[in-house]
Every structure is written in structure tokens, then in C-alpha cells.
Amino acid sequence: MPVKKNGAAEMPESAEAKSMPPVRRGVAGNGCCAGASDGTRKLMLTLLGILLVYLIVFFGTLIRNNLKRYDTIGRVDKSERTIVVEGEGKVAVKxxxxxxxxxxxxxxxxxxxxxxxxxxxxxxxxxxxxxxxxxxxxxxxxxxxxxxxxxxxxxxxxxxxxxxxxxxxxxxxxxxxxxxxxxxxxxxxxxxxxxxxxxxxDREQYRSEARRLALEQVAAKARALSEALGIQIRGIVSYNEYDEVGKGxxxxxxxxxxxxxxxxxxxxxxxxxxxxxxxxxxxxx
Structure with missing residues (x-):
């Protein structure tokens, strides 16, 4: 006698079913997430690059401005708005x-x-x-x-x-x-x-007198230049002095x-x- 099998009867595969590729749900889901992750990563890298460029420009400008203030005591470049005046003072001494x-x-x-x-x-x-x-x-x-x-x-x-x-x-x-x-x-x-x-x-007492004479000469030259060039002197940017060792x-x-x-x-x-x-x-x- 024929043996009766339990469960659903086996259905023959249709031609359409045979032609469709197998569905891998897990793999399809991971591909979607990987694509989203790559996009986020690229966006973050772009933002970080923009931020890095901004920081470089900001700190570079800050350093440049600080150096400029140091060289010119907070004013514009000497070559643009300064003038150098020199003077010499001599004291004859026994x-x-x-x-x-x-x-x-x-x-x-x-x-x-x-x-x-x-x-x-x-x-x-x-x-x-x-x-x-x-x-x-x-x-x-x-x-x-x-x-x-x-x-x-x-x-x-x-x-x-x-x-x-x-x-x-x-x-x-x-x-x-x-x-x-x-x-x-x-x-x-x-x-x-x-x-x-x-x-x-002891040269110090005579150095003070020589300095006074030199500064008087500087002041006179500055006034003459101001009148001749039509400029106004607003202040002093820097001062230097040099003590020559006079030979007796x-x-x-x-x-x-x-x-x-x-x-x-x-x-x-x-x-x-x-x-x-x-x-x-x-x-x-």
C-alpha cells in the first residue's frame, strides 16, 4: 500500500520562481547601513577640514598682528608713518x-x-x-x-x-x-x-651732559623737518643711544x-x- 506522507504536499517549482535570484535579507540590510555610514564619515571629514582651515587662518592672523604690534609698539610699520632723527653730543673734559x-x-x-x-x-x-x-x-x-x-x-x-x-x-x-x-x-x-x-x-657725569646736548640737537632737527616737510610729530616710537669712547x-x-x-x-x-x-x-x- 502506498505510504501517506504527513505535512504539506511538495509543490513543483515554477519557471518564474527558478529564475529569481535568492533573497539575502541580512546582507541587503547591512549594505544600506554601510552606505549611510560612509556618507556621514565623508561629511564629518569635510566639516573637520573646514574647521582646520579656519583655525589656521585665525591663529595665523593673530600671530601676525601680535608680531606687528611688537615691532612697532602697537602702531603701523615704521616705514609708513615714522621718521628717524639722530643727534650727537660732545663734552670736552680734562x-x-x-x-x-x-x-x-x-x-x-x-x-x-x-x-x-x-x-x-x-x-x-x-x-x-x-x-x-x-x-x-x-x-x-x-x-x-x-x-x-x-x-x-x-x-x-x-x-x-x-x-x-x-x-x-x-x-x-x-x-x-x-x-x-x-x-x-x-x-x-x-x-x-x-x-x-x-x-x-668716571664718565657718567659727562655722559649725562653729552646726552642732553644730543637730545637738544634731535629736538631742533625734528622741528625743522616738521616745518619743511609739513608733517606732525605725534610721539616717540623708540630711542637708542651709543656712547663713543673718546680718546684723550x-x-x-x-x-x-x-x-x-x-x-x-x-x-x-x-x-x-x-x-x-x-x-x-x-x-x-
């Missing part, structure tokens, strides 16, 4: 000190012998300087050197001995004794004296060991100048 360098160059077969010769002469010099009224604080060692000395022959160099040199800078506050100090070279055996200069010890009377000397009375004649200090140069940048309109 020198109140003399400065010179004195030293000894000694040579011997050994370093010890050369040092002994050098030290003996320099100690005599220091003792005599103090006797002339030069204070210890006004005597300063400027160099102390030891060098080997060679003779050069066809066979090469041959060590001859050693040279020891020592120098001290001497500040002479009583300028009338400058020639006596120089004369010590011949007396004690110093063989290197150079650069006797008369100058001013200077004697170039090199003294060897000779009798003291033949070393130096009378020396006159002459005069010197304290010079101040100023430069003022004015805002104009």
Missing part, C-alpha cells in the same frame, strides 16, 4: 687719570732662571710705583707668558733657552706724575712700556732699559671728549 702698561721680558737657559730675572725686575717696579703713590688696586697683571726660544740653522732648530714676559696695567690718578712713572722703566730695568693714555675715570692724548712708547733721566720728557695730559650719539624714531602724520 683727563683725570693716566693709564699705561709696563712689563719685563727676560730670557735665560732655563725657565727658572728666566722667571727669577723677570720677578726681580717686576718686584722693584711694584715697590717704586707704590712709593710714587700708585695704590695696589690700580696695578693689575695683564699677562704672564713663557715661551721656548730657538736658533734656526741648516740642521734645523736648536733650543736656545726660554723667555718669560709679564705686564701690568697701571692707573695713575695723579697725572702730574705720569712722566715719573714712565721714567721708572730705566730705573728698575723694565724693558716694555706701551700705550700711555690720558682719560676720564695718547703716547705710543716703547722703552728699553736706559738711564731714567733720558726716558721721558715732560708729558701733558691735553684734553679728551665724551661723545654720545642718540637715535629717536618719531611717529608722524
Amino acid at each position: 683727563p683725570d687719570i693716566a693709564v699705561t702698561t709696563m712689563g719685563m721680558i727676560a730670557e735665560a737657559k732655563t725657565v727658572a732662571e728666566a722667571q727669577e730675572k723677570n720677578t726681580a725686575v717686576m718686584n722693584k717696579l711694584l715697590e717704586r710705583l707704590k712709593q710714587l703713590g700708585v695704590e695696589e688696586k690700580d696695578i693689575q697683571t695683564t699677562n704672564y707668558n713663557i715661551f721656548p726660544q730657538y736658533d734656526y740653522t741648516d740642521d734645523g732648530q736648536v733650543l736656545r733657552g726660554y723667555q718669560v714676559s709679564q705686564s701690568v696695567a697701571v692707573k695713575i690718578r695723579d697725572t702730574s706724575k705720569a712722566n715719573q712713572v714712565i721714567a721708572l722703566a730705566g730705573e728698575v730695568g723694565v724693558n716694555d712700556v706701551s700705550g700711555l693714555e690720558f682719560t676720564v675715570d 692724548m695718547m703716547y705710543d712708547t716703547f722703552v728699553e732699559s736706559v738711564p731714567a733721566e733720558k726716558v721721558m720728557p715732560g708729558i701733558e695730559p691735553g684734553s679728551t671728549e665724551v661723545v654720545m650719539d642718540v637715535s629717536v624714531v618719531f611717529e608722524i602724520r
Whole structure:
């Protein structure tokens, strides 16, 4: 007997059903969400790019403006609305000190012998300087050197001995004794004296006077320029000053060991100048 099957009877597939592609609902749903996610991501990246460009422009402008204010103290560029005026003030001054360098160059077969010769002469010099009224604080060692000395022959160099040199800078506050100090070279055996200069010890009081004269010159020039160019001076943008070291009377000397009375004649200090140069940048309109 035929066996009866439970459940629905199997239906034959139609040609139309066979021709339709299988439906994958899960995959179709994920594709839709992925498309939406990609669009959102692109939109966010675009917005972030616009924001980044804005921030770059904003901070770049801010930095530029700050630099501009720094360079011109909050005003427009100097080249556009400023003018530079310079002045110079000079004050003639009688020198109140003399400065010179004195030293000894000694040579011997050994370093010890050369040092002994050098030290003996320099100690005599220091003792005599103090006797002339030069204070210890006004005597300063400027160099102390030891060098080997060679003779050069066809066979090469041959060590001859050693040279020891020592120098001290001497500040002479009583300028009338400058020639006596120089004369010590011949007396004690110093063989290197150079650069006797008369100058001013305390320059500050004269710098103030030179500055005043320079600023008066600047003010006069500024008024003349204002009238000639038809401009108005509104204020000062910047101010600079330069203190020139005015040279007084200077004697170039090199003294060897000779009798003291033949070393130096009378020396006159002459005069010197304290010079101040100023430069003022004015805002104009």
C-alpha cells in the first residue's frame, strides 16, 4: 500500500520562481547601513577640514598682528608713518687719570732662571710705583707668558733657552706724575712700556651732559623737518643711544732699559671728549 506522507504536499517549482535570484535579507540590510555610514564619515571629514582651515587662518592672523604690534609698539610699520632723527653730543673734559702698561721680558737657559730675572725686575717696579703713590688696586697683571726660544740653522732648530714676559696695567690718578712713572722703566730695568693714555675715570657725569646736548640737537632737527616737510610729530616710537669712547692724548712708547733721566720728557695730559650719539624714531602724520 502506498505510504501517506504527513505535512504539506511538495509543490513543483515554477519557471518564474527558478529564475529569481535568492533573497539575502541580512546582507541587503547591512549594505544600506554601510552606505549611510560612509556618507556621514565623508561629511564629518569635510566639516573637520573646514574647521582646520579656519583655525589656521585665525591663529595665523593673530600671530601676525601680535608680531606687528611688537615691532612697532602697537602702531603701523615704521616705514609708513615714522621718521628717524639722530643727534650727537660732545663734552670736552680734562683727563683725570693716566693709564699705561709696563712689563719685563727676560730670557735665560732655563725657565727658572728666566722667571727669577723677570720677578726681580717686576718686584722693584711694584715697590717704586707704590712709593710714587700708585695704590695696589690700580696695578693689575695683564699677562704672564713663557715661551721656548730657538736658533734656526741648516740642521734645523736648536733650543736656545726660554723667555718669560709679564705686564701690568697701571692707573695713575695723579697725572702730574705720569712722566715719573714712565721714567721708572730705566730705573728698575723694565724693558716694555706701551700705550700711555690720558682719560676720564668716571664718565657718567659727562655722559649725562653729552646726552642732553644730543637730545637738544634731535629736538631742533625734528622741528625743522616738521616745518619743511609739513608733517606732525605725534610721539616717540623708540630711542637708542651709543656712547663713543673718546680718546684723550695718547703716547705710543716703547722703552728699553736706559738711564731714567733720558726716558721721558715732560708729558701733558691735553684734553679728551665724551661723545654720545642718540637715535629717536618719531611717529608722524
